[in-house]
Every structure is written in C-alpha cells, then in structure tokens.
Amino acid sequence: MQNFNWHQLQNGSDIRGVALDGVAGEAINLTPEATTMLGKAFVSWLAEQVNKPAADLVISIGRDSRLSGPDLKQGLISGITAMGSRGYDFELASTPAMFMSTVTDGFNCDGAIMLTASHLPFNRNGLKFFTTQGGLGKPDISAILALAEADAFTTAAQAGTVEPRDFMGVYAQQLVQTIRKGVDHPQQYEQPLQGLKIVVDAGNGAGGFFAEHVLQPLGADTTGSQFLEPDGTFPNHIPNPEDGDAIASLKKAVTTHNADFGIIFDTDVDRSGAVDHTGQELNRNRLIALMSAIVLKEHPGSSIVTDSITSDGLTQFIEQQLGGQHHRFKRGYKNVINEAIRLNQSGQDAWLAIETSGHGAMKANYFLDDGAYLISQLLIELAKAKQSGQALSDLISTLQEPTESQELRIEITADDFKACGNQVIEKLQAFAAQQADWTLVPNNYEGVRIACTSPSEAGWFLLRLSLHDPVLPLNIESNVTGGVAQIALRLMACLQKFESLDIPPIT
Structure with a gap:
C-alpha cells in the first residue's frame, strides 16, 4: 500500500474511513488490505506494551452490523494471525463488550478490536482498540498508524489461529447479575423487572441482544421492541440516541404499547438514551441529571464530569439539590472520561463522566463508556421506584430546564481554520467584556462561555472550535x-465582521 495516507484514517482516538461505495464524493479508503496492515500494526504495538512475544498474545475481534464488517474482519484476522497471535472471533458484538473481554475470567484477552463507525452512515466503518487499561488514546492510534505506514513487520513462521467464541452471552449475563444485585428484591430476586413493560429500539445495530438476553431473563415484558435485527443498511432510522427521528420512533413505541420505559442504543451500544412512561425523552441534560441523582445517593459530594454544553439548570440541580460538584469540561467522550480519571488521581472523587451525546462512564465500571451498563443503572432505579409506587422521573422533578435552546454550526471558510476560529473566539471574548450584562463564565475549558443576565435574555452561550472540523459550534x-x-x-x-464565517440563520 505504497503512498497510502494512513493518517487520514485517524479520528481522535478511533480509526474511521469509507468502506463501501454508494455516497457521491466519498472514495473508499478502508479496505480489507488496510485492516490486514492494521491488524499487524496492533499486534506489534501491543507486544511492546505488554512485553510479550506476539505468539503469546490473545486478541478478541468483534463487529457491529455494518455491511462491510465481515470483509474488514477477515482482513484483521489475516493480519493478526500472520504475526503469530491467537484470536477470538466474537462476530456481532458491542464496543463495551470488547473491552470487558480483556478483564473477564476465562477470556483475559491482551487486547481487543471492535469494527464500528458508531452512528455514521452505512458506507463508513472504523476500528476501536482496547487493552486491559481501557480504550486507546489519540497518541496510541497515531503510533499504530505509523507502524502500518512503515510496513516493517516480521511475520511468524507459524501462523496464529482464530476460534469463534460466544462472549456476548457472558457479557449479557454480567448485566443481568448487576441488575439483580442492584435491585436486591427479596421476593423476586431472579426477576426484579417482573411487571414492567420495557421497549428496546436497537436501530438494527448491535444492541438487539439486550431485549432477549438481559431484559427477558429479568422478567420484563419486551412487547413492542423494534429494529432488533442487525441490518447494516439501517432501514428504519439512524441508530443514534441524539437523532430526532430515532427518538420520535421510540416515543411512539412506548406510548403505543403503554410501556413503562423505552431504551435506545447507538450502533455499537456505547451510547444510550431513554424515554419514560409518558413519552418524555430522558437524554442530554435529563439523562445526566438522572445518573447524577443515582450516583450521588451512593457517593455524596462526588464530582460529576460533563462536557461543556450542559445547562446552568443542571449545575444548580447537581450542586444545590443533590450536594455534588458539577465539573463542566470539554466536548469529546475521551476528554470527559480522562478528566474524571485525572480528578480521582488527584484525590477528588469523581464517580461519573458523561456527555450530552449519551456517552456515560462510571468509576464502578472501569470508566468504560457503556450504554448498556448505563441503562442497567436506570433499570435498577426504575424497579425500585415501582416498588415504592413512584416514577423514575421523580428523581429529576426539580431539574430546571431551559425555555429555549439552539445549536448553530458556523462554518469556517479560511484555509487555516484553527487559527481563524481561535481569533474569532478571542475577539468575541473581548466584545463580551464590553457588554454590561454579559459575564465571562469562570472555569471554562474550551471556547468562550458567557452568562447573559438581562431579563430579556436570562441565559448563556458557548462558542467553541470543533475538535476535528472547520466549524465553530x-x-x-x-x-x-x-x-x-x-x-x-x-x-x-461581532460575528458578522468576519468574512470567513458562514453563519446559518437563527430559527
């Protein structure tokens, strides 16, 4: 693969690329040949990290429901076995399960690879890598891509082998046990969700297992669950808890079937959202508030680490109603997780790291962003609420939500979009300082956040530079x-003075 631009595949701490034809202007750049090289590169990188010969490594491989998954997986397997390593083929799996295979007795994999591009369109795919220490970070991905580019591998005299293993059954049982222990119902310990009707929407991704292998063994009625079958064309809606059509579909299923609760997962199940029995969305600030209420009951005073676009009402709820600390950090699930880990290392308790996108990670679960585990915590509280004649949403009854909200994506047309974006943020901060009723919010970690205190505004705004794109959200x-x-x-x-900004209309 001479002259191939390997680094175009990097998307922060993931690898992402175009794996199939079908979208105009998007040329294929993630092929089975590429994943073969990436398999070799991961083995080479991992062997050095864990100080083991390649022949002693065990690596698990899984994929979501994307059409390109089987071929890309075969490429990966070819690369891993060429280096002499052993592999476990989990077939259809979730991203969180892949990490859990590194810390679960009977598997104890040295590393794991998940083929997924989360909620992106059908023609995309990608890779996420794990060790026992968690998901790889951006520098690790850069190192793996550099190894692939160098193509200086020494293949093994004897090829490794790959065997099929059922890990999703093991992982599902871990979730079942978590919920049983969490509810701890003396009369119905085995089936603590008995009497509850719960709808699952997997969006034809990898989350369909949750209905049959987690909820039903716990006694839940899953009538009305939809799109559980894996289908990489995603014919019903985008598997994304933030997508309006996806949430509307789940709300309709919940109300049509008079369900007590609705669950939605993204394609690879590292994100989730929910709907209560009234059809109210439990995502974004509401999901964070619910999880904060759950965590702070068990860990009083803990810091809750979120991304930068959470509401002032959420801060008031966490700090004034729950007695916790709201640590608003940067966008990006790895940023939020790493900041929570850093706080704990510095002696400040932080038991929850969660983004408004639905990525949520808990200290009690390896700080793994696991949508199914997050939902399991909500189900525990749902069952307890039913026992006491209450509703899950009662936990956030005092959460103040904004009357209005909007996100605009302002495109930057300048060649050096980062320099231009930073200049805009700098100028806006100076402009805001001249406004009598605008105040710079302290302890802000990205962009500029301004509190707007006049009675006619009574709100805030945040302008920041996108992590990867020429955009100012x-x-x-x-x-x-x-x-x-x-x-x-x-x-x-202020903003209209910049000719290099394409500003969409306010609606």
Whole structure:
C-alpha cells in the first residue's frame, strides 16, 4: 500500500474511513488490505506494551452490523494471525463488550478490536482498540498508524489461529447479575423487572441482544421492541440516541404499547438514551441529571464530569439539590472520561463522566463508556421506584430546564481554520467584556462561555472550535421566551465582521 495516507484514517482516538461505495464524493479508503496492515500494526504495538512475544498474545475481534464488517474482519484476522497471535472471533458484538473481554475470567484477552463507525452512515466503518487499561488514546492510534505506514513487520513462521467464541452471552449475563444485585428484591430476586413493560429500539445495530438476553431473563415484558435485527443498511432510522427521528420512533413505541420505559442504543451500544412512561425523552441534560441523582445517593459530594454544553439548570440541580460538584469540561467522550480519571488521581472523587451525546462512564465500571451498563443503572432505579409506587422521573422533578435552546454550526471558510476560529473566539471574548450584562463564565475549558443576565435574555452561550472540523459550534440557551433570538442578535454584531464565517440563520 505504497503512498497510502494512513493518517487520514485517524479520528481522535478511533480509526474511521469509507468502506463501501454508494455516497457521491466519498472514495473508499478502508479496505480489507488496510485492516490486514492494521491488524499487524496492533499486534506489534501491543507486544511492546505488554512485553510479550506476539505468539503469546490473545486478541478478541468483534463487529457491529455494518455491511462491510465481515470483509474488514477477515482482513484483521489475516493480519493478526500472520504475526503469530491467537484470536477470538466474537462476530456481532458491542464496543463495551470488547473491552470487558480483556478483564473477564476465562477470556483475559491482551487486547481487543471492535469494527464500528458508531452512528455514521452505512458506507463508513472504523476500528476501536482496547487493552486491559481501557480504550486507546489519540497518541496510541497515531503510533499504530505509523507502524502500518512503515510496513516493517516480521511475520511468524507459524501462523496464529482464530476460534469463534460466544462472549456476548457472558457479557449479557454480567448485566443481568448487576441488575439483580442492584435491585436486591427479596421476593423476586431472579426477576426484579417482573411487571414492567420495557421497549428496546436497537436501530438494527448491535444492541438487539439486550431485549432477549438481559431484559427477558429479568422478567420484563419486551412487547413492542423494534429494529432488533442487525441490518447494516439501517432501514428504519439512524441508530443514534441524539437523532430526532430515532427518538420520535421510540416515543411512539412506548406510548403505543403503554410501556413503562423505552431504551435506545447507538450502533455499537456505547451510547444510550431513554424515554419514560409518558413519552418524555430522558437524554442530554435529563439523562445526566438522572445518573447524577443515582450516583450521588451512593457517593455524596462526588464530582460529576460533563462536557461543556450542559445547562446552568443542571449545575444548580447537581450542586444545590443533590450536594455534588458539577465539573463542566470539554466536548469529546475521551476528554470527559480522562478528566474524571485525572480528578480521582488527584484525590477528588469523581464517580461519573458523561456527555450530552449519551456517552456515560462510571468509576464502578472501569470508566468504560457503556450504554448498556448505563441503562442497567436506570433499570435498577426504575424497579425500585415501582416498588415504592413512584416514577423514575421523580428523581429529576426539580431539574430546571431551559425555555429555549439552539445549536448553530458556523462554518469556517479560511484555509487555516484553527487559527481563524481561535481569533474569532478571542475577539468575541473581548466584545463580551464590553457588554454590561454579559459575564465571562469562570472555569471554562474550551471556547468562550458567557452568562447573559438581562431579563430579556436570562441565559448563556458557548462558542467553541470543533475538535476535528472547520466549524465553530454555537450553543445558546435561555430561560425566557425569545431569549435565544435576543442573545443571537447581539452576537451577530461581532460575528458578522468576519468574512470567513458562514453563519446559518437563527430559527
């Protein structure tokens, strides 16, 4: 693969690429030949990390429901076995399960690889890598790509072998036991969800196992569950808890079947969202608030680490209602998780790291962003609430939510988009300092966040530079009707001075 640009495949701490034809202007750059090289590179990298010969390594391999998965998996297997390593083929799996295979007795894999591109379109695919220490970070991915580019591998005289193993059954049973122990119902310990109707929407991704292998053994009625069958064309809706059509579909299923609860997963089950019995969404700030209430009951005073676009009302709820600490950090699930780990290492308890996107990781679960584990915590509280004649949503009854909110994605047309974006943020911060009723929010870790205190605005905005794209995302929230438009109108007086910004209309 001479002259191939390996580093174009890097997307932060993941590898992402185009694996299939079908989308105009998107040429294939992730092929079985590429995954063969990446398999060799991972073995080479891992052998050095764990100080083992390649022949002694055991690596698990899984995939989501994407059409390109089987061929890319065969490429991976070819690379791993060429280096002499052993492999376990889990076939259809979830991303969190792949990590768990490294820490579960009877498997104890040295490393794991998941083929997935999360919620991206059908033609994309990618790879996520794990060791016993968790998911690999951006520098690790860069190192693996550099090894693939160098192509200086010494293959083994005797090829390794790959055997099929059922790990999803083991992983599902781990979740079942977590829920049983969490509810600890003396009369129905084995089936603590008996009497509850719970709808699952897997979006034709890898999450369909949850209905049959987790909920049903616990006694739940899963009538009305939908799109459980894996289908890489994603014919019903995008498997994404943030997608409006996906949530609307789940809400309809919950209300149509008079369910007590609805669950939605993304393609590889590292993210989740939910709907309560009334059809109200339990995602974004509401999901964070629910998880904070659960965590802070067991760990009073803990810090809750979130991304940067969470609401002021969430801060008030965590700190004033629950007695915790809200540590608002940067966008990016790895950023949020790593910050929680850093806080714990510095002596500050942080038991939850969670993004508004639905990525959530808990200290009690290896800080693994596991959508199924996160849902298991909600199901424990759902069962306890039913026992006491209450509703799960009662936990967040005092959460103040904004009256209005909007996110705009302002495109940067300048060649050096990072320099331009940083200049815009700098100028906006100076502009905001001149406004009598705008205040710079302290302890902000990315972009500029401004509190807008006038009665006609009563809100805030955050302008930041995207992690990867030539875009300035602008989030605005207000507690009064018309407040978002009023804040945006004043903002435009500053932003429209930049010719290199393509600003969409305020709706």
